Amino acid sequence: MLQWLPENVSTFGQGVDNLFHAIYWLTVVVFILVMGTLIVFLIKYRHQEGKKADYIEGSTTLEIVWTVVTTVIVFVLAMFSYPQWNNIKSPTQFPENPDVVVQVSGKQFNWDMTYPGPDNEFGTDDDLELENELHVPMNAVVHIRLTAEDVIHSFFVPQLRLKQDALPNRFINVWFQTELDDKPIQNFERLKAKGYFAVTLTPADANTPLISGTILKETEDTLELEVGDETQTISKANVKQLAPKVWRYEIPCAELCGFGHSGMLGYLNVHTQESYDAWVQERWPQ
Amino acid sequence: MHDNEHTEHHHEESFIRKYIFSLDHKTIGKQFLIYGLIMFFVGGGLALLFRWQLAYPDQPLPIIGASQQYLDEGEVVTGADRMWERIYESDKEEWLETSMPSGVITPEFYNMLFTMHATIMVFFVVVPILVGAFGNFLIPLMIGTRDMAFPILNMLSFWLAVLAAIVMAIGFFVPGGHAAAGWTGYAPLSADPQWTGVEWGQNLWAISLLIQGFSSLVGSINYITTIINMRAPGMTFFRMPLVIWSLFIVAILLLLAFPVLSSALALLIFDRLAGTTFFSATAEGGGDPLLWQHLFWFFGHPEVYILILPGMGIASELIAVFSRKPIFGYRSMVWAMIAIAFLGWIVWGHHMFQSGMRSEMGNFFMTTTMLIAVPSAIKTFNWLGTMFRGSIRFTAPMLHGIAFVSMFVIGGLSGIYMANTPVDIFIHDTYYIVAHIHYVVFGGSLFAIFGGIIFWFPKMYGRYMNDALSKIHFWLTFIAFNCTFFPMHILGVGGHMRRISNPQQYEFLQVFEGMNIFITMSAFTLGFAQLILVFNYFWSMYKGKVAEQNPWQVNTLEWEAPTPVPHGNFGQIPTVYRGPYEYSVPGEEEDWTPQAQPEHAPATGGD
Numbered sequence: 001m002l003q004w005l006p007e008n009v010s011t012f013g014q015g016v017d018n019l020f021h022a023i024y025w026l027t028v029v030v031f032i033l034v035m036g037t038l039i040v041f042l043i044k045y046r047h048q049e050g051k052k053a054d055y056i057e058g059s060t061t062l063e064i065v066w067t068v069v070t071t072v073i074v075f076v077l078a079m080f081s082y083p084q085w086n087n088i089k090s091p092t093q094f095p096e097n098p099d100v101v102v103q104v105s106g107k108q109f110n111w112d113m114t115y116p117g118p119d120n121e122f123g124t125d126d127d128l129e130l131e132n133e134l135h136v137p138m139n140a141v142v143h144i145r146l147t148a149e150d151v152i153h154s155f156f157v158p159q160l161r162l163k164q165d166a167l168p169n170r171f172i173n174v175w176f177q178t179e180l181d182d183k184p185i186q187n188f189e190r191l192k193a194k195g196y197f198a199v200t201l202t203p204a205d206a207n208t209p210l211i212s213g214t215i216l217k218e219t220e221d222t223l224e225l226e227v228g229d230e231t232q233t234i235s236k237a238n239v240k241q242l243a244p245k246v247w248r249y250e251i252p253c254a255e256l257c258g259f260g261h262s263g264m265l266g267y268l269n270v271h272t273q274e275s276y277d278a279w280v281q282e283r284w285p286q
Numbered sequence: 287m288h289d290n291e292h293t294e295h296h297h298e299e300s301f302i303r304k305y306i307f308s309l310d311h312k313t314i315g316k317q318f319l320i321y322g323l324i325m326f327f328v329g330g331g332l333a334l335l336f337r338w339q340l341a342y343p344d345q346p347l348p349i350i351g352a353s354q355q356y357l358d359e360g361e362v363v364t365g366a367d368r369m370w371e372r373i374y375e376s377d378k379e380e381w382l383e384t385s386m387p388s389g390v391i392t393p394e395f396y397n398m399l400f401t402m403h404a405t406i407m408v409f410f411v412v413v414p415i416l417v418g419a420f421g422n423f424l425i426p427l428m429i430g431t432r433d434m435a436f437p438i439l440n441m442l443s444f445w446l447a448v449l450a451a452i453v454m455a456i457g458f459f460v461p462g463g464h465a466a467a468g469w470t471g472y473a474p475l476s477a478d479p480q481w482t483g484v485e486w487g488q489n490l491w492a493i494s495l496l497i498q499g500f501s502s503l504v505g506s507i508n509y510i511t512t513i514i515n516m517r518a519p520g521m522t523f524f525r526m527p528l529v530i531w532s533l534f535i536v537a538i539l540l541l542l543a544f545p546v547l548s549s550a551l552a553l554l555i556f557d558r559l560a561g562t563t564f565f566s567a568t569a570e571g572g573g574d575p576l577l578w579q580h581l582f583w584f585f586g587h588p589e590v591y592i593l594i595l596p597g598m599g600i601a602s603e604l605i606a607v608f609s610r611k612p613i614f615g616y617r618s619m620v621w622a623m624i625a626i627a628f629l630g631w632i633v634w635g636h637h638m639f640q641s642g643m644r645s646e647m648g649n650f651f652m653t654t655t656m657l658i659a660v661p662s663a664i665k666t667f668n669w670l671g672t673m674f675r676g677s678i679r680f681t682a683p684m685l686h687g688i689a690f691v692s693m694f695v696i697g698g699l700s701g702i703y704m705a706n707t708p709v710d711i712f713i714h715d716t717y718y719i720v721a722h723i724h725y726v727v728f729g730g731s732l733f734a735i736f737g738g739i740i741f742w743f744p745k746m747y748g749r750y751m752n753d754a755l756s757k758i759h760f761w762l763t764f765i766a767f768n769c770t771f772f773p774m775h776i777l778g779v780g781g782h783m784r785r786i787s788n789p790q791q792y793e794f795l796q797v798f799e800g801m802n803i804f805i806t807m808s809a810f811t812l813g814f815a816q817l818i819l820v821f822n823y824f825w826s827m828y829k830g831k832v833a834e835q836n837p838w839q840v841n842t843l844e845w846e847a848p849t850p851v852p853h854g855n856f857g858q859i860p861t862v863y864r865g866p867y868e869y870s871v872p873g874e875e876e877d878w879t880p881q882a883q884p885e886h887a888p889a890t891g892g893d
Contacts (some may be wrong), residue, residue, distance in 0.1 A: 001776060002779060004780040026702075027499050027699040031696070031699055034695050035692060035695070038692060042688065046677075047677045051677060053870040054870065056614065058615035064620045067660060088643060089711075107619070131405075150442060151472075151575075152575055155344065157784070161712050163640050163712065163715070164640055167642060172642040192793065250554060252783055256467065258475060259393040260393065261397070262785075265791065271555070
C-alpha cells in the first residue's frame with residue numbers, strides 16, 4: 001500500500017516515511033494476528049450439535065499481559081516519534097541562518113508569496129510578490145512565514161511531507177530543505193512523478209544540439225516539451241540523457257476554505273543553483 | 287384495532303397519546319429508530335450525490351442531469367432536458383438552477399453536500415439511533431423497571447429532536463443554500479457570511495444543533511437518573527449488561543460535552559448575527575479562530591466516543607449471546623469503557639495537530655491519543671476471548687457483531703497512523719481520516735445498529751425480521767462497505783485531500799481517477815443495499831414470523847417481559863440473582879441461566 005506514497009524530496013521526509021513504514025508493519029502484523037485468531041475461532045468453535053460452550057469468565061493474567069504489552073508498544077512508538085515531530089514543527093529546532101525566507105499567505109483562493117528581496121526585510125520597496133509560484137534553490141534551508149488573509153488555509157506539499165495550517169492574523173514558521181540530485185539521468189520513466197519540470201536534454205544523435213525546455217506532457221515513450229515559444233514532441237528513445245533544471249511540485253490547500261477550495265493550487269519550483277541564480281538575477285537585476 | 291386497545295390496556299389511550307405524543311419509553315425508542323432511519327436515507331443520499339461528482343467531476347448526474355447534446359447544442363433530447371429547459375425559461379430562480387445547473391454539481395453545492403452528509407449522519411442518525419432508540423427501548427427493560435424516571439422529559443427529548451430536524455431541513459431551501467463550512471464548522475469560514483456566501487443556512491445549522499443539544503441533554507439526564515435509581519432488586523452496577531454500561535457512560539459524556547458545543551454555537555450565532563468577533567481575528571483585535579476549534583473538539587472527541595461506545599455495548603451482547611458464553615473479562619470490559627470515556631477528554635488536540643499548536647502540545651496529545659489503543663485492545667481481545675471455546679451461532683445479529691469487531695479493528699489500527707504526529711503531518715485532512723472515521727462509525731456503530739435492530743426486533747414488534755433478507759443485506763453491506771471505504775486509505779496514502787470537489791484539478795491525483803470511480807460504484811451499491819433493510823423492517827413489522835417471548839434464549843431482563851411488551855413492561859418487577867452473561871454454566875441443563883431465575887429453579891420463557 002505504501003507504494004502509493006508520493007516520492008519524498010525533503011530531508012525530514014525520510015523520518016516521516018520510516019515511521020509510516022514502521023506503523024504499517026506493526027498494524028499489518030496485529031491485523032493478521034487478530035483476524036487470523038478470529039477466523040480460527042469462528043471455524044473451530046462454531047455451534048455443533050451436542051457440544052456445549054466452555055464456561056470461562058476471563059483471565060486476570062491475560063488482561064494484565066495485553067494491557068502491559070499494548071502500553072509498552074505505545075510508549076516505544078511515541079519515543080521514536082517525538083524527535084521527528086519536534087524536528088519538523090518546533091521552531092527552536094529549525095536550522096538557523098536560512099538560505100531563503102519567504103512569506104506565504106493564503107487567501108481565497110490563492111497562495112501569495114512575498115520575497116523580502118536583497119535587503120532581507122519584509123515591507124520594503126524591493127519586496128517581490130508572486131501569485132501561486134514559490135521559487136527556491138535546491139537543497140537550501142527555506143523558512144516560510146505562513147499566514148492567511150481571510151479564513152484558515154493549509155499549506156501542503158505532499159512530496160515534502162509538510163503540512164501546516166495558515167491562520168489569519170497569526171504567523172506560523174515552517175521550514176524545509178529539499179534533498180535532490182541534479183546529476184543528469186539516463187533512465188527516465190515517469191518523469192512527472194519525480195517532479196521534473198524544466199530540463200536540458202542531450203539528444204542521442206551526437207550531431208543535434210542540446211535542447212532546453214519545459215516538460216508539458218509525458219506519455220510512455222514521448223515527451224512534449226515547450227522550447228521557447230513552440231511545442232516539440234520528442235521520442236524518449238532519442239534522448240541520451242536529461243539534466244534537471246527545475247523541479248515543480250503542487251501546493252494544494254488542505255483545509256476547506258470556501259467554494260474555490262478545490263483547485264486552490266500553488267507551485268513549488270525547486271531550481272538548481274544555476275537556474276535559481278538566473279531567476280534571482282532576472283527579478284532583482286543588479 | 288380499537289377493540290384490541292380496549293381489551294389489552296388498563297388505560298385507554300387515544301391514538302395520538304399512544305403513538306405520537308407517547309410517554310412510553312418503548313414507543314419513544316421506536317420513534318427515535320424510525321426518525322434515525324429516515325435521516326439515514328437523507329444523509330446517505332447526499333453522500334451519493336457528492337460521490338458522483340468525485341468520480342465524474344463536472345459531469346451531469348444520471349437520470350436528472352441534462353444530456354450531452356443539450357449541454358453542447360441546447361437540443362432537447364431527454365425528459366431531463368425538458369425539465370432543465372423549463373427551469374431555465376422560468377423567471378423565478380429555482381433551487382435546482384443554483385445548486386446543480388443541468389445536473390452538474392457546483393462547488394458551492396458540493397461543499398454543502400458533504401457538510402450536511404456528516405452533520406446529519408452524526409447528529410441525526412447515529413446518536414438518535416444508538417442513544418435515542420436503543421437507550422430508550424433498552425434501559426428500563428434491561429434494568430428491570432416500568433419506564434424512564436422522567437417520561438415527559440423523554441417525550442420532550444424526542445420532539446425537540448424532531449424540531450431540530452425540521453429546522454435543519456429548512457436550511458436546504460433558504461437563499462444562499464445550507465451550511466457549507468464542513469460539519470466541523472471551522473471559523474472564520476463559518477463565522478462570516480462573506481467567506482462562503484451562505485447566509486441563513488449556517489444560522490439554521492447552528493440553531494438546529496442547539497436544539498438537538500437540548501434534546502440530548504434532556505435524554506441524558508433521564509438515562510443517568512433512571513440507571514442510578516431505578517434498577518430492579520438485585521441489579522447491582524456490576525450485574526448490568528454491558529450495553530447498559532455503555533449507555534450510562536455515554537449519557538454522562540453527553541451531559542458534559544454538549545454544553546460545550548452549545549456555547550460554541552451560541553458564540554457563533556453572535557458572530558454571525560450580532561457582529562461580535564469571538565472567532566475572527568483582525569489586526570485591530572477580536573477573538574481567535576482557534577477558539578472555535580478548541581471548543582468544537584473538546585465536545586467533538588467525546589462525541590466520537592458517544593458514537594462508538596453503545597456500538598461496543600451492543601456488540602458485546604450479541605457476541606456473548608451467540609457464543610453461548612460469559613463475556614470474557616466482564617469487569618475489564620467495563621473499566622475499558624470508562625478509560626476510553628476518560629481519555630476522550632484529553633485527546634481533542636489531535637484534531638488540531640496541524641493548526642500551529644506548540645510542538646510540546648503535539649507530543650502530549652500524541653501520547654494520550656495513542657494510549658486509547660490500550661483500552662481498545664483490551665476490548666478487542668476480550669471479544670475474541672468470549673468467542674474462544676464458545677458454541678458460535680451464525681445468526682444475522684451475530685454476523686453484524688463479528689463485522690463490528692473486525693471493522694473496529696481496522697478503524698482502531700488506522701487511528702494509530704493519525705495519532706502519530708509525524709505521520710499525521712502527511713495524512714492530516716486527506717482521505718485517510720475519511721476512511722478512519724467511516725471504519726469506526728459506519729463499520730463500527732452502524733453494523734452494531736443493524737445487528738441490534740435484528741436482535742431486539744422480536745421484542746419490539748413481536749415478530750422476527752426475515753432471516754434471508756437480513757443475511758443478504760448483511761453480506762451486500764459488508765462487501766460494499768469495504769469496497770467503498772478501504773480504498774480511501776490508499777487515496778490518503780497518495781495525499782488525496784478531503785473536501786475537494788474535483789481531484790482532476792491536481793496533477794499528483796490523476797492516478798486516482800479509476801479508484802474514485804470504483805469507490806463511487808461501491809457507494810451506490812452500499813446505498814441501494816440499505817433499501818433491503820428498510821423493506822425487511824416494515825414488511826416484518828406486519829408479516830414477519832411471530833416470535834416467542836425469548837427467541838434467542840437470552841439471560842437479560844428485557845426477555846422476561848411479555849411480547850409485545852405492555853405498558854409498564856413487567857407484570858411483577860423481576861428480582862435479579864446473577865450477572866447478565868451466565869451462559870453454559872456447568873451443571874445446568876440449559877446453556878443459559880436468566881438473571882431473574884432464582885437459584886435452582888427451572889428456566890422460564892423460551893420454547
